[in-house]
Amino acid sequence: MNGAERVPLRTADVARESGYSVQQVRDLERLGVIPPAARSANGYRSYTPVHVRALRAYRGLARAVGPVVARQMLAELRTQPLTTAAAAISDAHVRLARERDEALRAQEALRAIRTEAKGGDFAHEGDAMTITELAGALGVRPSALRFWEQEGLVVPDRVTSLRARRYGLSAIGAARIVAALRGSGYGIPAVRDIMGSLHRLDGVEDTERILRRRLEQIAARTVALLRAGADLAAVVTSTEDGPTG
Structure with missing residues (x-):
């Protein structure tokens, strides 16, 4: 992960960049769509651009396969080996x-x-x-x-x-x-x-x-799944670059 990817973001920053509200960002974090944010000494959440890309990926994936399946997939994609995660995304295309x-x-x-x-x-x-x-x-x-x-x-x-x-x-x-x-x-x-x-x-x-x-x-x-492609790729490769929080 390069230096720009490590720039800390506030919840409001993530909301603005992803198109979700602040409360939706918190809810989707709680549901496991994005990894837990790091916490500063005063308790404020600290995100990275990877969180933004995960939320964008979720938006496209939810349109393609439904929000329930998308939530489950995103949570799994972040923890699976690259070959398994890539296969899961390919399977979504095959189902469509x-x-x-x-x-x-x-x-x-x-x-x-x-x-x-x-x-x-x-x-x-x-x-x-x-x-x-x-x-x-x-x-x-x-x-x-x-x-x-x-x-x-x-x-x-x-x-x-x-x-x-x-x-x-x-x-x-x-x-x-x-x-x-x-x-x-x-x-x-x-x-x-x-x-x-x-x-x-x-x-x-x-x-x-x-x-x-x-x-x-x-x-x-x-088309929604195709548009989410680059962001999904960022999600499945982020674990290779180190922790996101």
Whole structure:
């Protein structure tokens, strides 16, 4: 760490540079988002520019993955080896890319449902997935698919006396749309209403708008994560330069 990085900063300085209020800086320090500040003999907090960069990193990370996950990640990134911390940041990018892929697949499924409603071909023999395969593809637990089934959102084909579930293309498409809607924050009653409206043209159009907004939100979150990149790099490398307090 160079001399400039060791210039002591007051809480008000950190607040001004990071865009947070003084109270928010103290709260985020208490939550472990930034390392504890050094204390002077009279009890005043003393920060460094590394604290500012950690707060900026948190802002972008919170927009990308949510504040709860961001708080946990920042606390861990500061204490993990560089290789582990870098992998965790890469994983955040991968999760966003996967969410985007699933939203695109939900759009494809919606187009297929519209084609099917017009009398087109949708399902094909042999195109089916087990509950474990579908859950893995969607990034959800099998219990989520069972719950959606109970709620009448996704109805699989049942085979064998053990009630093993297999999902044809229609059910897979419905599951992708449900997953995208749930990822957009829609509750089960709202999802049920939307799924029930897909036999109508206006229902399909409304769902198309929701999925477009979903993709726009994922794009905004991805940009926020990219903007946080340099500050995240400063956080994960700060432990190599010595203590920040």
